[in-house]
Amino acid sequence: MAVAVAYRLRRAGEWSGAADVVELGYEERFLRRRRLMTRGGEAILVDLPQTVSLEHGDALELADGRLVEVIAAVEPLIEVRGDLPRLAWHVGNRHTPCQIEADRLLVRRDHVIAEMLRGLGAVLREVEAPFTPEGGAYGHGRTHGHSH
Known part of the structure; x- marks a missing residue:
């Protein structure tokens, strides 16, 4: 074939x-x-x-x-609610891919990130959804490390 x-x-x-x-x-x-x-x-x-x-x-x-x-594709994610600007800063500071929406953040399931977010006062819920995180700051794609 x-x-x-x-x-x-x-x-x-x-x-x-x-x-x-x-x-x-x-x-x-x-x-x-x-x-x-x-x-x-x-x-x-x-x-x-x-x-x-x-x-x-x-x-x-x-x-x-x-x-x-x-x-x-639909993937296992964590829905994050709370003080979104503050929580998004902490997620970004760890270079964790994050989908940013008006009333929530979505990140891939990771127990370390989940514990950090809970410690910051976030309300978390496991969800299944397509994952389309923000791309790099300099165009399409992903950023890796600080070399940009």
């Missing part, structure tokens, strides 16, 4: 009309070269020129021109 190859990434809002969908967790969306399986059962090989952070709503363009939409 032939494997379709994706050489190009189209960012959310730059495309329309996906032929299929691939559902990926947060860690899985950081890639350069990887074999994926679409919801429709098609194997695709992603072979991008550089490592990228795929975002919910992006699309992979296959060599034949078809598009495969990237969807953020």
